[in-house]
Amino acid sequence: MYPSATSPTAPRTGAAQRPPTAAIRRPGPKPPLPARPAGRVEAPGFAPRAGADRLLRPRAPQPAPAVERADPAALAAPAVRAALAHITRICPAFSPRQVLREDSRHILVTGLIGRTAVVAKCLAPQPAQSERRAVLVERFHREVAVYRAFVRHRPPVRMPRLVAADHDRCVLVMERIPGRPAALERHPANAPTPGEVRAVLGSIRALNLWRPPTDVFQQPLDYQLEISRFHSIGQLTDRDAGDLRQLLYGLAHTAPQLCHGDALLSNILLAPSGPVLVDWEQAGWYLPGYDLAVLWSVLSGDTAARRQISQLAQVGGTLARDAFLVNLVLVLMRELRLYDVPGAGEEQRIMIRRLYDDAALARRAVRAAVGTR
Template sequence: MYSSATTGTPTQTRTALRPPTAAGGRPGQGPAPYRDPRALATARGLLPRQADQLAARNGTDRMQRGRALEAATADRLDPAALQTPAVRAALANIARICPGFLPRQVLREGSRHILIAGTIGRAPVVAKCLAPQALRSEHAEQLIERFHHEVSVYRAFVRHRPPVRLPRLVAADHDRCVLVMERVPGRQAARERHPVSAPTPGELRAVLGSIRSLNLWRPPTDVFGKPLDYQLEISRFHSVGQLTDRDAGDLRALLHGLAGSPLQLCHGDALLGNILLAPSGPVLVDWEQAGWYLPGYDLAVLWSVLSGDSAARRQISQLAQSGGTVARDAFLVNLVLVLMREIRLHDVPGAGEEQRIMIRRLYDDAALARRAVRTAVGTR
């Protein structure tokens, strides 16, 4: 690892270098020739195959130690991040339900939520809390209601295990809006809401498989409500000019035809950032908006954010329309409303060049979805 100097006075050389040692460690018997595991194994009288196995084990051990060191470095305690007023208030609330919680890292300190990674004993956990500024905002009542709903969802999943992977509930405080969950090893499917690079085809198939399993599940619980009022959403986007009179009429016509169709259990916010790619498969997090939607809502959310991957969009569209005309119409209604929401969220003054490109794509996608809705209405 370190190289010795080759120049200098004889005195400096004697003090800087140690006497050469052989494999047995006795000084004065020449340099150590057996640093390679294969050579060391051969010197011990092992066969070549056994030498290969020993070298492989040594290499695996070094790799595992390197990964452990990397993980420890990633979770290194950050005193400065843990001393902000918002984080300290969150830690005080966490300590009320988990006195043994040891904070290690602030994963997120946003305007709505604070995520803190830590441990309880040897178990890695993540604590999610509502941020103090969220409790003082004009949307505080809605944010508190959503957090309470997420706590209820996690508690319901303890009694009725869903067919998808999600973090295990450790503790929750309904009144103080604190949720402590198992920390699942894995990485986000994408860090951006509208990622430049999509997951690999294999990862996308796994994600769609998990979403499909959830959508087909009929949980024996009344925890899940109807988070989205479709008629109200159409009227809202129509009133602000995002939907024309014809657009609103076409969507209401499709809704009328879907009046008797069964609803579907959806995650409600199936962005790639809310999906962890773990060794055991995709893990869904952030269940604040889970509930009963028209079929294909989660697929519409994924379609709306994967503008850079035409193959993924084609796969999502085929999956959404595999249930026939009813599934197609429901997916189109969901898609138009999701795209309207994305446009309203991102089309704001002061947008940079990259965001303006994304906004233009969203408008193009919305025009494409409108045409598909008109075609669907004409074929009913």
């Protein structure tokens, strides 16, 4: 039995304990008990813990989380004000905070709906209707359709949740997920860390292996048309075009794969919960390995990452390898068409030389694949 907390001294360990007798302790008047504060009851034998008064007091209301300050100058731009008018039409409670991006294609504005952080994406106004405007509108409609399809069929990767959308005015409002882009440039000079690369490849692989209903997504890329287009402008030789068409003939019965379609590192956020894929306007059914080909083309400075991508592309066997090679050649031709323009700076010329080297390597791999069929 443990000694009472009111006894003057505690007995030593192992000492014999005797019951008190009249000879040792004579009865006498008991000393008065110390007065206790009113409204407080203590359990006998337990001293109050330090700081108990603080725990018993009601908690003060916690301050609201800090939000970004509004940027009046950027929000007052004519194009941004026109976009905000379309946003508030479908989300009257939207409170704009900052302009994330404003270019010739899109306007991205962050804001709040109540206490929920959101991002609104709008199509930038164009001075006149043109073929380029029609292509941008078609892609925006496709992205809205993809987000709505993901509401019914949840993908196995992290992506922003749809809040609201206006198909006619090309407005898309999504939740804002905190994170940083895996890269700021299309062709980054500094590659992500090996752990980040593995996480990105894991998310891409999970998306590619997912099999949603086939009628939900489209086929954004016409492979035969792309080969003919690059052949007509001289980027592909007669032999290159013939080799690619021969590989396509062997892939005629290969099941398509759901791909992001624009799996650049700048379209992948590194969030605490894992990679987050954004910008789904090119999502759809492709030949297997299209997303891997896009990542391979922009990771020219990371040999280890390219080796991992090549290994993933060949997991499915010879047909998967051939599909990856067809995708890789077409992606590299597109990158060369985008960047091999007059007036390029020194850094861009270095990148162009790397792209030509990569294209030559891909052509040799295609010829070797044709020779083994």
